[in-house]
Amino acid sequence: MRIVYLINGFNGGGAALPVADVVGALQALGHQVEVVALMRQDGRAEPRLREAGVRYRILGPERLGLRSALRLLRYLRANPPDLLWTSLARATLLGQLIGGLLRIPVISWQHNAWLKPINVALMRRTRALTRLWVADSVAVRDWAIQRLGLDPARFLVWPLFVADPAAAPAQPWPGKGAFRIGSLGRLHPNKRYDLLIRAMARLTQKAPTVAGGIQLVIAGSGPEHDRLQALARQLGVDNVEFIGFVDDPGALLAGLHGYVQPSRNEGLCLAAHEALQAGLPVIATPVGQMAISVVDGVNGWQVPVDDIEALADALLAMASDPDRAAQRGAAARADVLERYSRQRFEQTAAEILRRL
Secondary structure (H helix, E strand, O other), X not given: OEEXXXXXXXXXXXXXXXXXXXXXXXXXXXXXXEEEEOOOOOOOOHXXXXXXXXXXXXXXXXXXXXXXXXXXXXXXXXXXXXXXXXXXXXXXXXHHHHHHHHXXXXXXXXXXXXXXXXXXHHHHHHHHHOOEEEEOOHHHHHHHHXXXXXXXXXXXXXXXXXXXXXXXXXXXXXXXXXXXXXXXXXXXXXXXXXXXXXXXXXXXXXXXXXXXXXXXEEXXXXXXXXXXXXXXXXXXXXXXXXXXXXXXXXXXXHOOOEEEEOOOOOXXXXXXXXXXXXXXXXXXXXXXXXXXXXXXXXXXXXXXXXXXXXXXXXXXXXXXXXXXXXXXXXXXXXXXXXXXOHHHHHHHHHHHHHHO
């Protein structure tokens, strides 16, 4: 079967980064796959595709609009696939309409337990054009069934993460130097890095010695960069470092002693799972797949969404007891390597295609 995997673009985060694993699983089942992006975006996901030998094309450089739709229509009409697999809202809406026009069956991802209101309204009208829906977490599936009115019988869950046993593990805090806690993500309001900075300021009030021993590292780029830096200065949080987008997240994670993800909404949250894979204890909100993968008291700490006090307390618990943090990190790595093995990943891919 020839499959076109349609995505908005190749931003260096979120849904674009696991594409190589998805394509690899489909190819292992004997299918031909080409990835088609409506536009390049920042292009930071492209190196991973090239390294994996994934065939891909970019239809246009500009923002999504009528030209993108026409390019996609011309391409699919000239090169009709047996299946169109869509990822992210705009690619899904276009793929549904053009797939319906050309009579190409469509599978669609839902990656997040949130959509813009306009996209919710549109997808409620186009939902029947997708033959099978796939969510990257149970929480996203449940949200989409409720908000988009999707049929549970046409919905499967495929966590978009393949654990790598060869990934470099983080080392426990050696007893001297800073206790390094990091986070990877786009600097966007949804990630709630403003809350993290406020929690660090609150921790400084509650336990200044512990707070002074923490080095907070935030890796990522995005529209919130300047505002977050200004907030840190305003609150006197001088132990936070913004290092920008990193090409090798595994190397960064291997140099940390803990990880924090205070997001308001997530789907799978690839970064948090990469942190678990590195053997880091994780502080996370119970959203998306993190509600399942991060188990409070076992491999990390769960904190309520938008709760500064609870986040400050979790940071204190992690940094004040490095031995306990290391034990939870070891449990995290063992669990994620078993739960998200490549074998399970490929078995789920096969089940999805069987359901067609």
